Amino acid sequence: AQKVTQAQTEISVVEKEDVTLDCVYETRDTTYYLFWYKQPPSGELVFLIRRNSFDEQNEISGRYSWNFQKSTSSFNFTITASQVVDSAVYFCALRGEAGANSKLTFGKGITLSVRP
Amino acid sequence: GAVVSQHPSRVICKSGTSVKIECRSLDFQATTMFWYRQFPKQSLMLMATSNEGSKATYEQGVEKDKFLINHASLTLSTLTVTSAHPEDSSFYICSATRDGKGAKNIQYFGAGTRLSVL
Numbered sequence A: 001a002q003k004v005t006q007a008q009t010e011i012s013v014v015e016k017e018d019v020t021l022d023c024v025y026e027t028r029d030t031t032y033y034l035f036w037y038k039q040p041p042s043g044e045l046v047f048l049i050r051r052n053s054f055d056e057q058n059e060i061s062g063r064y065s066w067n068f069q070k071s072t073s074s075f076n077f078t079i080t081a082s083q084v085v086d087s088a089v090y091f092c093a094l095r096g097e098a099g100a101n102s103k104l105t106f107g108k109g110i111t112l113s114v115r116p
Numbered sequence B: 001g002a003v004v005s006q007h008p009s010r011v012i013c014k015s016g017t018s019v020k021i022e023c024r025s026l027d028f029q030a031t032t033m034f035w036y037r038q039f040p041k042q043s044l045m046l047m048a049t050s051n052e053g054s055k056a057t058y059e060q061g062v063e064k065d066k067f068l069i070n071h072a073s074l075t076l077s078t079l080t081v082t083s084a085h086p087e088d089s090s091f092y093i094c095s096a097t098r099d100g101k102g103a104k105n106i107q108y109f110g111a112g113t114r115l116s117v118l
Helices: none
Strands: A003-005 A010-014 A019-021 A024-026 A033-039 A046-052 A059-061 A064-069 A074-079 A088-095 A110-115 B004-007 B010-013 B019-025 B032-038 B044-051 B067-073 B076-081 B090-097 B107-109 B113-117
Touching: A003 A088, A010 A019, A019 A110, A024 A074, A033 A074, A046 A059, A046 A064, A046 A074, A046 B107, A074 A088, B004 B090, B010 B019, B019 B032, B019 B090, B019 B113, B032 B067, B032 B076, B044 B067, B076 B090
Parallel strands: A010 A110, B010 B113
Antiparallel strands: A003 A024, A019 A074, A033 A046, A033 A088, A059 A064, A064 A074, A088 A110, B004 B019, B019 B076, B032 B044, B032 B090, B067 B076, B090 B107, B090 B113
């Protein structure tokens, strides 16, 4: 069985602060894929990143960075110099190796509020 | 890009009526689409996997006769909530994966449909 745990439920920061969103996963698959999605108040889920289990290189995209640690089964997401527009619910998700059509397992999401 | 359009964005209906929600991949073909349901302040719950040209695969506990899924083309899947009742009120959201190699099997999501059954 696959599981994604986002232990933080709500985080509130002041603009320009850095914030890290934690994600811990469980899977028995040797090949798997990890994702982060952003859900702003409007409702749609915006794809942020996909990482496969063989690529432990950390990634940076502008103010966003991701730290994949296979040894601790974690895939944490850091927003640097947060902005009010970053306020949203952030979901971490996992897909196993069953194929392209296999389903995503989502965490419960983290509500991030960035105050001016 | 990979744009998924979902329509309508909001629907209010009377109890007992049926509601159809459309999910379209606008700039790519999608053999597989997914339908989720999300309750307030909760995560997404997968309802079913929609496969073009074949029957949908429903998750355990989801009534297939209640939630009819049709995936008649490579760019369109529909979810019909039949004889809707107030307990069916929820946020329904679809996603699609792009066909073809190199697509990285990412699920791209629609904007969701908020259903309110009176």
